[in-house]
Amino acid sequence: MKIYLCILSLFICSITFAQTTVSGSVKDSKNEPIPGANIKVEGESTGTISDGDGKFTLSTSKKPPFTLEISSIGFGTQKVSVTSNNQNVTAVLADEETQLDEIVVSASRAPEKIKESPVTIERMTIKDIKKSASPTFYDGLENLKEVQMNTSSMSFKSINTRGFATVANTRFLQLVDGMDNSSPLLNFVLGNLIGISEIDVQSVELLPGASSALYGANAFNGILFMNSQSPFTSQGITAYAKYGMTSQNAAGNNLYYDYGVRVAHAFSKHFAAKANFTFMNGTDWFATNYDDISVEGRDRSHHSYNGINVYGDEAKLNLKNRNPFGSTAYNLLPNEDITRTGYNETDLTQSKVQNSKIDFSLHFKPWDNDIEIIWQSKFGFGNSIYQGASRYNLNGFFMQQHKLELKGKNFFLRGYTTTEDGGKSYDMTFTALNINRKWKSDQQWFSEYGGAFGAATLGLVPNVGTTPAEAHAYARSVADTGRLIPGTPEFKKAFNEVIANPDVLQGSKLVDNSTIYHSDANYNFRDLFKPAEIQIGGSYRAYRLDSGGRIYTDASGPINYDEYGVYTQVQKKLLNDKLKLTGSVRYDKAQNFEGNFSPRVSFVYSADEQKNHNFRGSFQTGFRNPVTQDQYIGFNIGNRVLIGSAPDNLTRFTETLPISPQSGGGFATLTGEAAYFNSFTIESFNAFDSAYRSGPPSGLANAATLLVKAMPNLVKPETVKAFDLGYRGNIKGFSIDVNGYYNIYNDFIGNNLVIAPYFGTAETSPSNVAAGSAAQALSNRDFREYQVYTNTKSEITSVGFGLGVSKKVYKDFELSANYNFADFDFDQASDPGFEASFNTPKHRVKGTISNDKLIGNLGLSLSARWNTEYEWESSFADGIIEEATVIDVQANYSLKSLKSIIKVGATNIGGREYGQVLGAGLIGQQYFVSWTVTP
Structure with a gap:
């Protein structure tokens, strides 16, 4: 203060x-x-x-x-x-060609030419938006160097730079007019659901890589800045209408439309106002990946099938260890897992995407100078699909932001609040689980399955074979008697009841009424102190987490959490302004952790008098605090529970679970402490389970020697040492930007899966396998699987290289192309259960050729991008994302007499559908025509 x-x-x-x-x-x-x-x-x-x-x-x-x-x-x-x-x-x-003279603000928190930027920076201008072949400017960001999109839904795209991200990219920051528009509850950006209207964009700047020194702990792998137009300088009514079709093999052909209007007026030199409204409606990409989530090549006819886009089949029991029919039948039944029959994702969602955005702002200039007071309010509504540990239908999701800002040439002081409401959103896994339970409990279904399987195996069922496959097929048909069929009134009734109930034992509704309160300030002393340019600033943020106990351990009331940071930066030009040196440092302190310093030093050197050849380099030690999800989540997703590691969180999370008859029956009460302090590694459990199943019952002692106690640390901040070198210049008419980086991560935050027994003490190679021991609990399937948030003890490194080239090649034809290489190194053997989730192609190539004046007022552009296949790791599913080639094209025509532009475009015209997120729908084609009217 x-x-x-x-x-x-x-x-x-x-x-x-x-x-x-x-x-x-x-x-x-x-x-x-x-x-x-x-x-x-x-x-x-x-x-x-x-x-x-x-x-x-x-x-x-x-x-x-x-x-x-x-x-x-x-x-x-x-x-x-x-x-x-x-x-x-x-x-x-x-x-x-004069790309070097573009003005950017984000790299140093002050206006500077892009050639003087001390770090790598990418930019999208109004001109770029006009010629983009993508349906929206936000989609068009995918063509920038270093950008990797993770598409969970047609309306939910997550931007990633330099790897290590799923859909929930908590390492990347997105600011709209200075406001962080990430979710207060889960701390990641929801695409452009509450972003900015295309016709209100002034500029877009992207900083890939660590930026903690100026922007805080969440700016760990990059920042996107989206700035809107001022009503003082951009007045009048602007409107657009887009109409088109999406095409996908699974979903077919579906219409979509997108409308928007911007109204801005300066009533005097002291007061101006503007308002924006946009609305988009369409059909989402259907998610129809029916591969088994755990065993490659296994189809849904298998008795323990668990499909990627099938839900409800997470309910699993073992025929032998959970048999309810007594010792005789117990000895007959095989030691095999069986899963309940699930429902496809297409049965559980209408796959409709909608997004409405409303924002307005009032701008005051009280004096005849650049001092400006701004009140801004933003509202976003919509339907979309988010993929985390499960797939979530964001239905009627609502988010709002309100900002009051005072700014001038050398300063700003702003405060804003972000609030969200989950609306009628629901978890698809629990929707299917609890629809199944409405017509038949898990206990009854598994009992009927076991009885029918035993009868068929013994040849007691006429016209049914006795082979295991025949017995399993018959058992499933018996247990599925009475199953609710999608599309029937009975199914719809059960579905509506389940998605309206937040209790995980009966429903699937997601509750979210969380809020962020944020303030930050900056002052630049350049007009008061001439020897060097000095800035100071700071920020404060308070969280109020409120999921009603559904996602976080906040059943008894909201969780409050805060953090703050302060920073300073000094810049100095030397050698007749050919050398610019920058040094900055930031201190951040979060409620549950010790404070951390993030220093950065950088240089820019212009090798010639015209500054056409500019070399840059920077070194930064950055850090990232665990987000609220890492600390306070307590989320039952059916087959496992996600547990955050804040000490008070571990004791707040409790659940009571039934103990099997083989272990004596009764109930066990587990807290979050069991996940961190009394559990086994998932790898050792799998080895134990395989050895125990394949051996005689007396082999329990031998199998137990394979068990290893898990010892996940309570999560703490992760750190990075980031080295960045680059060149930006003009060579014979070519505008060239080259950069390379090398990052060293320590205490990298991620997830481990662990197995906690209902009873007994977890220890490595336990010698006690008697009744009441942890080994006995595991052998009888009396355990809980947890996903814990922790840090790996192993060092992770990443390396990357980027090259961007642009040139006016012939008359008004402009050509731009870029290439990115990205890779990482992690000794998986040193921490087998840890997933780094790099999720980035090793090689990416992108190119665009455009001509704004091909024939008269006719413009044309074509964009293409290609990437190699890459491994996808997430808490939802692991697998391979295939290589993809995507070509987009658009033509636009200016109708000057009507002050408007007509654009016709098509995306992915090659026609081969591709994926970016394992579990999300494959991306098909989009065709559109738009009409934009300007003042």
Whole structure:
């Protein structure tokens, strides 16, 4: 708080600085407007960019006369003299490659030319959005260098850079107008569900790699910045309508539409306002992967089948060890697992995607300078599919954000809150489990199965064979008598009752009423201290977790948790501004952990006077605090429980489980402490189980020697040492960006699976196998599987290389291409149960060729991308994501008389469906036509 007051006093002292305002437009040699052009004051970092019509307004504290530098990708830089306040200028840019002069803000929290950025940075401009062949600008981000998309749903795409992410990417930060729009409950970004409207985008900047030194613990593997247009400089009514079709083998052909409108007006030089509304509706990609989740090649005719996109078959018992019919039948039945008959995902969801976004903001400029007060509210509603440890239907999901911000040339002070409501969302696994239990309890179903199997094996059932396969088929048909059939009124009634009930024993509804309260501030001393540019800043965040006991251990009331951080940065230019040195450090403290420092040092060196060849390097020690999910989750997903390791969380989580008759019956009560302090590794249990099943009953003692006690540590912050080198420059008309990185991770946060016995003491190679021992509990299937959050003791390293090239190749044709290599190294043998979840292709190639003026007002662009196959690891399923080649194309035509643009596009025109997330639907084709009207 003292830091905030200090910053506040500093910038209040600056509000009386005189201001000069310059307005104008930027055009090309054919008198066409240039959107996204960079306009800056020569010798300073103050700048802005032109809107969709090439218009701009720039305010600066510098008094005339001074010079503006105006540039844009594919055009030369023009300098314009400003001699008076409120001057109006027109700049006409000649064709030339000048990508190096783009202005970015995110790399150093201050405006600077992209060639002066000390770290790797990617950017999407208004011009890029116009020529994108993707259905939305957010989809188009996939064509940027270093970006890997993880698509869980047509409306839920998770951005990943530099590996180590599933759909829930808690290592990547996404800011919209300075607000983190991640979920308060689970701490990951929900795609663009509450992001920004395409027609309100001012700029998009991407920082791949560790950025903890300026942006805090969650900026561990990258940040995406999405900035909206100001109603002071971009006014009028803009609207668009998209209509099209999705095509997929499983779902067929389905219509979709997407509408949006933006209204902005400056009522005076002191007050402006804007509002946005968008609505998208369509049919999701059907998820129809029916491979067995645990055994490759096993189909659903197998008695222990557990399909990837089949739910309810997680209910599993062993015929021999859980037989309820007495010793005679017990000796006849095989030692085999059987699973209940499940329901396909397509039976449990309508696969409809919807997304509505509403936002409005009020902008005040009380004085004749750049001080601005902003109130902004954002609302997002929608249906989508999220994949975590299970598949979740986000039905009627609602999220809102409200921000109050005071900002100026050298400072900002903002506070915002994010609140979400799960609506009618539900867990598909528990939906299927509890629909099954409505028509027949698990106990009755397994009893009927065992009895029928025994009768068939003994030849007591006429016209039924006695082979194991025939006996299993007959037993399932008997146990499935009365099964609710999808589509029938009885099924629909049971389904509606289950998804409305949050009790995991009877229902599947997800409860979420969580909130984040966040504030941050920054002050730049560049106008007060000239020898170097110094910034200071800080942030504070408080969580209020409220899942009603459904996901977290908050049944008795919300869990409150907070964290804060402070940072400073110093930049200095030397050698006639050819060398820029930057040093920064941040200190972060979370409630349950010791504080951590994140230092970063970097340099940028321009090898020539024109700064066409720029070399950069940086080193950073970053860290990531365990997110709230790592600490406070207590989530029963059926076949196992997810347990966070906060000490109070372990004692809050309890469950009572029935002990088998073979172990004497009764009940066992387990807490989260059993998962961490009295459990066996999953690998040793599997070895024990296999040895015990294949040997005689007297072999329990021998099998027990294979058991190893699991000793997962309570989760703590993970750290990274990140080395980054790069070059950005122009060589014979080619704009080139090259970067390489090497990261060393310690205490990497991930998951382990462990097996906790209902009774007995877990120990390595236990000698006690008598009644009441842990080995006896395991032999009788009296155990609970847990997924624990912990750190691996083994070091993990990752290495990567990226190359991006762009050039105007012929007349108005622009070509851009990029390549990425990414790999990691982890000694799996040192920690067999740990999953790093790198989930990134080793090789990726992307390319785009475009022409905004192919014939008159007709523009065309074609994008292609390819990646090698790669291994996918997650708490839901492990497997291989196949190699993919994707080609998108679009044509647009400007109707100047109607101030509008018509665009026709198609994605994945090669037609081969591909996946990005194991368990999600394969991505088919999308065809669309859109009409955008500008002021």
